[in-house]
Amino acid sequence: DIQMTQSPPSLSASLGDKVTITCQASQNINKYIAWYQQKPGKAPRQLIRYTSTLVSGTPSRFSGSGSGRDYSFSISNVESEDIASYYCLQYDNLPRTFGGGTKLELK
Amino acid sequence: EVQLVESGGSLVQPGGSLKLSCVASGYTFSNYWMDWVRQTPGKSLEWIGEINTDGSKTNYAPSIKDRFTISRDNAKSTLYLQMSNVKSDDTAIYYCTRFYSGFDYWGQGVMVTVSS
Numbered sequence: 435d436i437q438m439t440q441s442p443p444s445l446s447a448s449l450g451d452k453v454t455i456t457c458q459a460s461q462n463i464n465k466y467i468a469w470y471q472q473k474p475g476k477a478p479r480q481l482i483r484y485t486s487t488l489v490s491g492t493p494s495r496f497s498g499s500g501s502g503r504d505y506s507f508s509i510s511n512v513e514s515e516d517i518a519s520y521y522c523l524q525y526d527n528l529p530r531t532f533g534g535g536t537k538l539e540l541k
Numbered sequence: 542e543v544q545l546v547e548s549g550g551s552l553v554q555p556g557g558s559l560k561l562s563c564v565a566s567g568y569t570f571s572n573y574w575m576d577w578v579r580q581t582p583g584k585s586l587e588w589i590g591e592i593n594t595d596g597s598k599t600n601y602a603p604s605i606k607d608r609f610t611i612s613r614d615n616a617k618s619t620l621y622l623q624m625s626n627v628k629s630d631d632t633a634i635y636y637c638t639r640f641y642s643g644f645d646y647w648g649q650g651v652m653v654t655v656s657s
Contacts, residue, residue, distance in 0.1 A: 435603075466643075468642065468643030468644070470644075476649075477636055477647035477648065477649055477650055478586065478636075478644075478647055479647070480643055480644065480645050480646075483642040483643045483645070484642055484643075487642075489645065521585065521586055523586075523643055523644070525640075525642070525643050528591075528600050529588050529600075529602045529603065530576070530588035530591075531588065532585050532586040532587070532588070533585070534585050535585050535586075
């Protein structure tokens with residue numbers, strides 16, 4: 435199985451900050467990574483697919499990059515509505531595997 | 542608008558069985574692979590398994606293989622998860638998802654609690 439090591443587990447930011455979350459795969463995942471936002475009591479929502487493609491409706495302050503084993507997800511100009519947990523997903527191989535999550539909080 | 546609506550979650554005793562359903566609408570159900578994903582309380586997300594478009598092929602996570610069965614009825618636009626010999630570790634919220642470059646749409650989730 436491909437392990438997805440996501441960091442940091444939690445993040446404290448002020449409104450307007452830029453934050454970055456990373457996911458490192460245990461092997462090359464050929465850019466097949468997606469990023470999800472989850473708010474309490476809600477299902478995850480896909481924000482980015484195939485490393486850097488924004489899903490329709492995702493604000494442009496969200497971005498993704500990476501290749502090989504190393505990937506990152508950023509939010510520039512954090513807004514209050516961005517307070518949530520974020521997860522990466524590799525879908526290059528079976529079983530599909532998620533990162534452990536990052537909880538974004540307001541400082 | 543794509544919608545996935547799960548049902549069937551409940552309290553079940555260890556060793557028991559349960560069947561979850563997911564009704565899809567807003568798109569051509571038979572054109573997409575479908576997956577089940579679960580989330581244990583306070584923890585991360587775990588992929589359970591997938592089914593291809595015509596229901597002829599399934600793949601499962603090692604942790605649940607041979608206990609859970611995924612099936613679909615394209616005429617009813619419905620996805621199923623048959624759970625058997627459930628364990629306390631199966632307590633989780635279960636999500637039905639559509640697969641398209643990752644899981645692009647999710648249901649609202651249903652809670653399954655395994656307890657005596």
